[in-house]
Amino acid sequence: PCLKPLLIILIIHQDVRTPKMAAFYTYKIILILIKFQQAWTKTKPIEKNIFIVFSVLFCAGRPHAPERYIRYPDTLGWSDAQKFCRERHTDLASVRSEDEKLKVQRAGDGWIGLFRDTWRWSDQSDTPFRHWAANEPGPLESRKCVYVQPTDHGWATSYCDIKRPFICREGTST
Structure with missing residues (x-):
């Protein structure tokens, strides 16, 4: 039995x-x-x-599924993108290593899960890894959300209500 x-x-x-x-x-x-x-x-x-x-x-004890990053070209503000990703996947993309950074870059440009509250990830994971573009993070306190730039794939700050494509993470929770 x-x-x-x-x-x-x-x-x-x-x-x-x-x-x-x-x-x-x-x-x-x-x-x-x-x-x-x-x-x-x-x-x-x-x-x-x-x-x-x-x-x-x-x-x-079984191994978890590898994380995947899925880019959505439809544009949403950061909070709506986060809600979308949490409902359909795990969360917005969190980047904790060089390997994950490369996977996110391959996915394309768009919102990721980093936001300014001492720059932390939306999934509450704690990692010091960052890939800021030149002159970033910007000095404006109101630019509190982060996106991957389409040109050099560096990270840049932005107003959270600006509509952009976004990248969801599917895989293990942190």
């Missing part, structure tokens, strides 16, 4: 794409395991608990 729920967990886990979906599927997995556990009247309680712990560890 252990193989069926284990296979279900594997199939569901490989399908997970966003943290919201992962939470939903985790909830469904728990319900499935409870139903199986209730059906195992002949199995000793200790064996049931070991299986459930094993199943949870099995799911938690």
Whole structure:
């Protein structure tokens, strides 16, 4: 009886794409395991608990999907772009390394998740990595949002209500 729920967990886990979906599927997995556990009247309680712990560890130990960056050419203000990305993906793009910077550059220009509140990422990740364009960040306090420039792919500050393309991140939550 252990193989069926284990296979279900594997199939569901490989399908997970966003943290919201992962939470939903985790909830469904728990319900499935409870139903199986209730059906195992002949199995000793200790064996049931070991299986459930094993199943949870099995799911938690699987590698996460690699992050992808998706550029939307439709123009939105920073807050609307963030809302769009959070509803359909994970968040606006956060860049934590040179490798991620190159992936975002390949996606194109547009809003990313950095904003001025001591320059932090919209997904609350904490990283010192920055790729400012020349003369950036700008001196104006009201320019609080960041976008990737179309010319040199450097980062520049902008008024948050200006409509621009934007880059969403899809992958693991930080």
